[in-house]
Amino acid sequence: MGKIKKTVYPLEEILIRHFSNHFERLSSHDIPKVTKMRREAMAAFQQTGFPHKKMENWRNTDMEGVYEEELAVFDREIPFEKALSEIFLCEVHGFEARVLSVLNGSFYSSEEEKLTVDKNGVIVGSLAKAMQEYPELVEKYYGEIMQQTDGFKSLNTAMAADGVFIYVPDNVEVENTFQIINILNKPKLVINVRNLIILGKNARLRLLHCDDSVNHHAGFINKVSETYLGENAELELYKLQNLNNETALLNQTAIHQSANSRLKVNVLSLNGGLIRNEITDLMNGEGAWSDIRGLYLMDQQQHIDNQVFVYHNMPHCNSNQLFKGILDNEATGVFNGYIYVARDAQQTNAFQRNSNILLTKTAQVDTMPHLEIYADDVKCSHGASVGQLDNEALFYLMQRGIPFDDARMLLLYAYADAIIKEISISALRISIEDMVKRRLRGDLSICDRCVLHCSNPASPVIFDIDLSKI
Amino acid sequence: MLLNIKNLHVSIDGKEIIKGLNFSVNKGEIHAIMGPNGTGKSTLAAAITGREGYEITQGEIIFKGQVINDWSPDKRANEGVFLSFQYPIEIPGVSMTNFMRTALNARREYRKLPPVSAGDFLRKMEEKKKLVDIQSKLTNRSVNEGFSGGEKKKNEIFQMAMLEPELAILDETDSGLDIDALKVVANGVNQLKSGENAFIVITHYQRLLEYIVPDFVHVMYDGRIVKSGGKGLALELEERGYEWIKEQFDD
Amino acid sequence: MRDEKKNKDVLEEVTTGEYKYGFVTDIESDQAAKGLTEDTVRFISKKKNEPEWLLEFRLKAYRHWLTLEEPDWALLHHPPIDYQDIIYYSAPRPKKELENLDEIDPELLDTFNKLGISLEEQKRLSGVAVDAVIDSVSVKTTFQDTLAKHDIIFCSISDAVKNHPDLVKKYLGTVVPYTDNYFAALNSAVFSDGSFCYIPKGVRCPIELSTYFRINAANTGQFERTLLIADEGAYVSYLEGCTAPMRDENQLHAAIVEIVTYDDAEVKYSTVQNWYPGSKEGKGGIYNFVTKRGLCKGRNSKISWTQVETGSAITWKYPSCILLGDNSVGEFYSVAVTNNYQQADTGTKMIHIGKNTKSTIISKGISAGRSNNSYRGLVRVSKNADNARNYSQCDSLLLGDKCGAHTFPYIKTGNDTAIVEHEATTSKISDDQLFYCQQRGIDKEKAIGLIVNGYAKQVLNKLPMEFAVEAQKLLAITLEGSVG
Known part of the structure; x- marks a missing residue:
């Protein structure tokens, strides 16, 4: 931070112009706090501009290609025609989920389902709508968890119009899994989308957050999710990313953990031109616990960047990070893990590990597992490794008669298993196991379960709904 | 007398583990301390050697005629x-x-x-x-x-x-x-x-x-020495287990 | 609770050792005026009767320096350095005319004796040749005759410029160019002296070579430069030690060390850095900004850095290896101790370019008082560095709850046959270990010393014998005050 930007990109100008031209519409659903934040955030964005490679946290991810794309800002509501699930299936067998669709950045549903209140008091729906109907709830949490540490977060704060809002009241354990599906279906869009998820005391939720592509259009998604966990609350968060090669996804998640809350995150990045996941875990209450894992399987010229920041601000917290990746072809990977232990955050246990397998000479990985520790009664460790498959294991399998390709696949799969096995919803785990196997075999690109099969141009896309109409 | 422990009470994190123990050892003696798990045998060893976190709330540990309750572990060792x-x-x-x-x-x-x-x-x-x-x-x-x-x-x-x-x-x-x-x-x-x-030989078996071969055998239960005897006591314990001790003292 | 408090008292007690090299020697010195301009650079060059090419080198560096900004990425906090408030050249002035050139000011000799460094060869028990540098100037190089027998050149860099200009010209600035960083540019402009060493083909240097650096004069900066060349099949073990008097103001030290090794050559470079760390309240102390880099130019060549960093208010130092030759090996062993208000940001860079290159990094950080101690290291494997191997282990030990221990590794791998492993842990001395030692009659203070030395052993073992003993004592002084 603090470094003054040098270049102004056309996309920046487009965004700034759009902001001033359409401010009325952009802020039409706002509570006053959010409107005020938009103005301040835009001023900050104009100061800093887009992040660039000279910034410490952006050294290894070059977004310039995105900045130079001719993208259009899209922030309108989309009239509801047909349930997204009818045309887009990211289905998992035997897995019942409550689907929340976000299409081109706005909550996509019939008018009556825009924001619903369940019997147990759970509120689910559009964030824009929630601002109008539950202003005090939004007011309390919005913008309080995610710090605007770079231009993208400022940009999102200035321009995000909608996203998902979930509120789970105290003592409520949600039974079904909620599934957020984000889709872009128009070419060349830049989307700012914002989610706000609040779990009260002792509340419990499982959330699956999917980012999928349904076609080969280029796009840029700048997403900010703020999550609040009350005392003793528990959240299981799965992120499944299966995007086309032209899409850039910036997934910025900040989580506030109150005392004794539990957080489990599992990020599975299977495809995507450029994916950056930022997870900021703020352990602000004693006895908080978190386990953050990720698996990335990238090939071609894909780029994956995982940035995990765990702040042990209070004593007696435990955190664990494990990220594993396999990089093929000319894919590039970045891992930046950061553990901060504040002074007096005694009795901290914090662990972090990143391991990578490079399959080709042209794949590349940068890993930076960092520790910053100001308390002495702590157990912290981190490790990082880059290597190949174990040749002895490979030989062992082949000696038992398993052909090279299968043996290799088996070992790659075993390598990924440490992440997959932590998925507690068994139907989802089985489904993801299957996807990973296919992904490793090379016959899965984008979502295999997607009825569009658009990833395989050889087999024609078969569907009977004209996507352009929605 | 080499070691003399009088009415010893020891707590860990405010929880009383040893609850009024009396025990003495003379030169040339071997004492065995036996008892079921969790009755305070290791706590006694820790209290005698001055381990941190073992708070003596009452009583005295006297070694070679000096009260050593507040001595650092190294001073005790060097004595x-x-x-x-x-x-x-x-x-x-x-x-x-x-x-x-x-x-x-x-x-x-x-x-x-x-x-x-x-x-x-x-x-x-x-x-x-x-x-x-x-x-x-x-x-x-x-x-x-x-x-x-x-x-x-x-x-x-x-x-x-x-x-x-x-x-x-x-x-x-x-x-x-x-x-x-x-x-x-x-x-x-x-x-x-x-x-x-x-x-002092602390053992379960x-x-x-x-x-x-011990000169004296003591049985510890619930933070106290509840029975003392010669080496025959050990054999009796081996035969009968600890249950009869527990039954005797649990009410 | 009471025991915990006791524990802390002991920690505080044992972390208040005094700096014992803080005396000032009353030696008259010949100084440049305060501040830095082109004229200062010319003054230094003229004082040293330098050839035109060297003045040009200095001026280029100076002009480049003007365009740079002080780096701010390290985890170090200090008030801005006023580069115009520093004296860039200070040479001890002899009190009387010396009868022969080898005779040096007795007060100066006394200084080095107090430091435990004898400049009188016959008194040396173990064969260590010393080049002593006080403030800006090399005052004496010992064992010249022994070295001459093997055609080894070991002298001050000023003498080398006079007597071996071709060698100096060929290598100076080739490993650390003046454009490398802010402090490298500054050093290249104003460096005053330092050591030069050339080991010819096939020669194993029979004695340890050593440079001893001492800052004496007030308000001066020290900017020495070391250049070390090991030709094919050559071997040398090189030691470097540093101290400074206690002064209330901060003094700047910005050095450069360049090493080149050819085919099958090996250089072992050991440092015990004990510049004045400042007072217990954080007043004064040396700002130590050093660029050290070795180039493994030839096949099977090896450069090994070992450092024990106990001094300086601020340490900014990353001894590095560029592994260019196939099968070359780079090593970095470091113990960094910070106490009171000291800050250290130190580590290494291992750049793998050649095939089958190997590097090992072992770093042990120990923080006490209110200090901050960071490991920062880069391991880079380039596209063509097939079968490159790196293993890094970076451990931190915290003594007390007011200090900080940080680890910032950067790993960049662009080759699928490379294996890179990094492991790090952060911990404090366990109560169980302390109790175990105490139960055996060892008091807490000694126990901490014992455990810390055990913790650092892997690195201390890499030091030459004489230095290892010195280093163990230093750890003790820095942390415990009395334990040996």
Whole structure:
């Protein structure tokens, strides 16, 4: 931070112009706090501009290609025609989920389902709508968890119009899994989308957050999710990313953990031109616990960047990070893990590990597992490794008669298993196991379960709904 | 009297573990302390040696006529109290030789004696190593690092031999030992035994007491000594188990 | 609770050792005026009767320096350095005319004796040749005759410029160019002296070579430069030690060390850095900004850095290896101790370019008082560095709850046959370890010393014998005050 930007990109100008031209519409659903934040955030964005490679946290991810794309800002509501699930299936067998669709950045549903209140008091729906109907709830949490540490977060704060809002009241354990599906279906869009998820005391939720592509259009998604966990609350968060090669996804998640809350995150990045996941875990209450894992399987010229920041601000917290990746072809990977232990955050246990397998000479990985520790009664460790498959294991399998390709696949799969096995919803785990196997075999690109099969141009896309109409 | 414990109460984190224990040891005696798990046997050893976190809320521990309740662990050690740990800790990078020499010299300094010469020290090491059949490669390694369970226990007895304490407390020294190692350890203890020192053997089983024959056997239960007797008591416990003790005292 | 407090008291007690090299020697010195301009650069060059090419080198560096900004990425906090408030050249002035050139000011000799460094060869028990540098100037190089027998050149860099200009010209700035960083540019402009060493083909240097650096004069900066060349099959073990008097103001030290090794050559470079760390309240102390880099130019060549960093208010130092030759090996062993208000940001860079290159990094950080201690290291494997191997282990030990221990590794791998492993842990001395030692009669203070030395042993073992003993004592002084 603090470094003054040098270049102004056309996309920046487009965004700034759009902001001033359409401010009325952009802020039409706002509570006053959010409107005020938009103005301040835009001023900050104009100061800093887009992040660039000279910034410490952006050294290894070059977004310039995105900045130079001719993208259009899209922030309108989309009239509801047909349930997204009818045309887009990211289905998992035997897995019942409550689907929340976000299409081109706005909550996509019939008018009556825009924001619903369940019997147990759970509120689910559009964030824009929630601002109008539950202003005090939004007011309390919005913008309080995610710090605007770079231009993208400022940009999102200035321009995000909608996203998902979930509120789970105290003592409520949600039974079904909620599934957020984000889709872009128009070419060349830049989307700012914002989610706000609040779990009260002792509340419990499982959330699956999917980012999928349904076609080969280029796009840029700048997403900010703020999550609040009350005392003793528990959240299981799965992120499944299966995007086309032209899409850039910036997934910025900040989580506030109150005392004794539990957080489990599992990020599975299977495809995507450029994916950056930022997870900021703020352990602000004693006895908080978190386990953050990720698996990335990238090939071609894909780029994956995982940035995990765990702040042990209070004593007696435990955190664990494990990220594993396999990089093929000319894919590039970045891992930046950061553990901060504040002074007096005694009795901290914090662990972090990143391991990578490079399959080709042209794949590349940068890993930076960092520790910053100001308390002495702590157990912290981190490790990082880059290597190949174990040749002895490979030989062992082949000696038992398993052909090279299968043996290799088996070992790659075993390598990924440490992440997959932590998925507690068994139907989802089985489904993801299957996807990973296919992904490793090379016959899965984008979502295999997607009825569009658009990833395989050889087999024609078969569907009977004209996507352009929605 | 070498050790005299009067009405001892010890708490850990505010929870009382030892609840009014009386116990005394004279020179030349071997005492066995037995009892079911969790009755405060190891806590007693910790309280005598001054381990942090074990708070004496009442009573006195008197060693050689002095109340040692507030003494630091090293002062107690240098006065002649030795603990053979149930779980000896590893200290990476600190060689056994260096460790022993530092400990020995600390004791000599405490007694206002000059440091031991390198030659005398090595001779003493060699002599005592034989006692517990400990191999030279172990003393060349870091303290307890990479030692097997048996080696760690032998190492404790070796250190005891080096430091020549007046009161040695063996805390579950038999746990995790095979019969051969047990014999070696017991043999070491028996050779070190004299009219000038005393042993407290804390054990769960009678097995060790076949080799280290106690003069007195005490049974601990719920933070107190509830029964004392001769070595016959150990055999009785072996036969009848601890249940009858529990039944007797639980109400 | 009471025991915990006791524990802290002991920690505080044992972490208050005094700096014992803080005396000032009353030696008259010949100084440049305060501040830095082109004229200062010319003054230094003229004082040293330098050839035109060297002046040009300095001026280029100076002009480049003007365009740079002080780096701010390290985890170090200090008030801005006023580069115009520093004296850039200070040479001890002899009090009387010396009868022969080898005779040096007795007060100066006394200084080095107090430091435990004898410049009188016959008194040396173990063969260590010393080049002593006080403030800006090399005052004496010992064992010249022995070295001459093997055609080894070991002299001050000023003498080397006079007597071996071709060698200096060929290598100076080739490993650390003046454009490398802010402090490298500054050093290249104003460096005053330092050591030069050339080991010819096939020669194993029979004695340890050593440079001893001492800052004496007030308000001066020290900017020395070391250049070390090991030709094919050559071997040398090189030691470097540093101290400075206690002064209330901060003094700047910005040095450069360049090493080149050819085929099958090996250089072992050991440092015991004990510049004045400042007072217990954080007043004064040396700002130590050093660029050290070795180039493994030839096949099978090896450069090994070992450092024990106990001094300086601020340490900014990353001894690095560029592994260019196939099968070359780079090593970095470091113990960094910070106490009171000291700050250290130190580590290494291992750049793998050649095939089958190997590097090992072992770093042990120990923080006490209110200090901050960071490991920062880069391991880079380039596209063509087939079968490159790196293993890094970076451990931190915290003594007390007011200090900080940080680890910032950067790993960049662009080759699928490379294996890179990094492990790090952060911990404090366990209560169980302390109790175990105490139960054997070793008091807490000694126990901490014992455990810390054990913790650092892996690195201390890499030091030459004489230095290892010195280093162990230093750890003791820095942390414990009395333990040896």
